[in-house]
Amino acid sequence: MAYIYDIYEENCPTRQVLDRLADKWALLILDRVKHGPMRFNHLKRDIRGISQKALSQTLKKLERDGLVSRTVHPTIPVTVEYALTPLGATLKETVAAIAHWAERHMEAVLDAQKAYDGAGGER
Amino acid sequence: MAYIYDIYEENCPTRQVLDRLADKWALLILDRVKHGPMRFNHLKRDIRGISQKALSQTLKKLERDGLVSRTVHPTIPVTVEYALTPLGATLKETVAAIAHWAERHMEAVLDAQKAYDGAGGER
DNA sequence: GAAATCAGGTTTCAAAATTATACCAAGGAG
DNA sequence: CTCCTTGGTATAATTTTGAAACCTGATTTC
Numbered sequence: 001m002a003y004i005y006d007i008y009e010e011n012c013p014t015r016q017v018l019d020r021l022a023d024k025w026a027l028l029i030l031d032r033v034k035h036g037p038m039r040f041n042h043l044k045r046d047i048r049g050i051s052q053k054a055l056s057q058t059l060k061k062l063e064r065d066g067l068v069s070r071t072v073h074p075t076i077p078v079t080v081e082y083a084l085t086p087l088g089a090t091l092k093e094t095v096a097a098i099a100h101w102a103e104r105h106m107e108a109v110l111d112a113q114k115a116y117d118g119a120g121g122e123r
Numbered sequence: 124m125a126y127i128y129d130i131y132e133e134n135c136p137t138r139q140v141l142d143r144l145a146d147k148w149a150l151l152i153l154d155r156v157k158h159g160p161m162r163f164n165h166l167k168r169d170i171r172g173i174s175q176k177a178l179s180q181t182l183k184k185l186e187r188d189g190l191v192s193r194t195v196h197p198t199i200p201v202t203v204e205y206a207l208t209p210l211g212a213t214l215k216e217t218v219a220a221i222a223h224w225a226e227r228h229m230e231a232v233l234d235a236q237k238a239y240d241g242a243g244g245e246r
Numbered sequence: 247g248a249a250a251t252c253a254g255g256t257t258t259c260a261a262a263a264t265t266a267t268a269c270c271a272a273g274g275a276g
Numbered sequence: 277c278t279c280c281t282t283g284g285t286a287t288a289a290t291t292t293t294g295a296a297a298c299c300t301g302a303t304t305t306c
Contacts, residue, residue, distance in 0.1 A: 005226045008151065010171035015147075017225035017232055022147040024138075028131065040283055049133035051265055056284060066235025076273055077282035087231050094224055097217045102140040103128045108210050109140055112189025163254055174294055179255060199302060200253040250305075257298070264291065275280080 020065055021091075025050055025058045030088065030095045033068065037083035067091065143188055144214075148173055148181045153211065153218045156191065160206035190214065 007014045020026055028047050032038065038046075044055050059082055062068040067088035071081045084092070130137045143149055151170050155161065161169075167178050182205055185191040190211035194204045207215070 005229055007222050007225060008155065008169055008171055013233060014222070014225040014229055015172075017229060018150065018221070019147055021221055021225065022145055022150050024142055024145040027141065027145050032131065041281090044283095046131055048131055049138075051267095052284070053266090053286095054264070057264095064236055064239040065232045066239070067232075072283095075282090078272085080283060087228065087235065090228065091224060094217070094220045097220065098144055099130050099137075099141070101214060101217055102130060102137040102144065105210060105213065106128055106137055106140060109188050109190075110136060112210065113187055116187040116189070164252090167254095174296095175255070176257095176294070195254095198253095200251095201301090203254065248306090251303080253301095255299085258296085260294090260296105262291100262293070264289100266289080267287085269286075270284085271282100273281085276278090 017065070020061060020067075023058065025054050026062060027095055027098060029055070029058055029062065029082075030067065030084070030091060031099055033082055033084055034089075034092050034096070037071070037081040040080050040082070043082065062088070140188070143184060143190075146181065148177050149185060150218055150221060152178070152181055152185065152205075153190065153207070153214060154222055156205055156207055157212075157215050157219070160194070160204040163203050163205070166205065185211070 005014045006012050007018060009015070025047070028050070029043060032043060032046055040055070040059075043059075044050060044052060047055070059068060059070070063070050063082075066085055069083050069085050071083070073079045073081065128137045129135050130141060132138070148170070151173070152166060155166060155169055163178070163182075166182075167173060167175060170178070182191060182193070186193050186205075189208055192206050192208050194206070196202045196204065
């Protein structure tokens with residue numbers, strides 16, 4: 001079990017995983033989909049500012065990594081639903097923790113930015 | 124307390140924070156620095172594959188956001204130490220959880236990729 | 247005294263990724 | 277016939293990234 005994966009090593013496979021997770025759109029998608037399946041255009045509408053291409057590409061990568069499943073329903077017009085896989089579900093808390101942290105510490109970050117910009121800008 | 128921050132909203136300030144955190148280099152730096160202060164070149168050597176520019180820029184952003192502190196020691200030659208701020212320290216577990224997840228579920232992701240590539244490539 | 251070394255960066259420029267925009271297919275509504 | 281829906285892809289413009297060179301300032305080596 002104790003494989004010698006080292007995320008600091010350049011060619012460690014965990015770097016690929018980190019790359020997938022260290023992505024704004026991937027995190028937002030994973031978080032958005034955690035309560036149940038969602039259609040492509042629904043995600044696009046909910047995640048404000050994402051481009052169709054970014055959504056399409058990110059979903060494809062998440063699907064390839066086994067985090068999200070893609071189901072085509074032969075309705076008219078076809079609808080495609082994306083959902084967390086069991087593997088993806090194990091990430092729920094982690095992803096939520098990041099979004100949560102952002103919301104909880106927003107003020108502190110904003111204050112730090114103000115202090116930094118104020119001190120540095122006067123030089 | 125219950126501010127109406129919504130990370131799905133395009134111009135919500137939490138998006139900025141997510142942007143900072145959803146970055147491979149930022150996460151690796153935060154995780155690398157969690158046990159104590161580190162010098163610039165030490166980080167550069169430890170985090171394999173990071174360019175000097177990426178390290179410098181990422182550190183500057185983390186400093187601006189109040190997550191990392193920068194201390195110049197007037198030694199010869201000067202050394203600069205980067206450390207977690209108290210605010211940055213509140214992120215330790217979250218960041219570690221991501222790295223941890225990557226290491227723990229690496230095999231599953233690799234398997235999913237193989238399955239995906241195998242099924243899709245034959246068409 | 248010229249050259250090389252260390253630390254911690256910045257600058258430069260080309261390559262890669264991201265974004266906005268347009269387009270496509272298949273069917274239904276008006 | 278024209279427009280709207282779904283779920284994309286193709287193309288072009290913009291932005292970000294990465295590799296490599298350069299810079300400052302002080303010290304040691306030849």
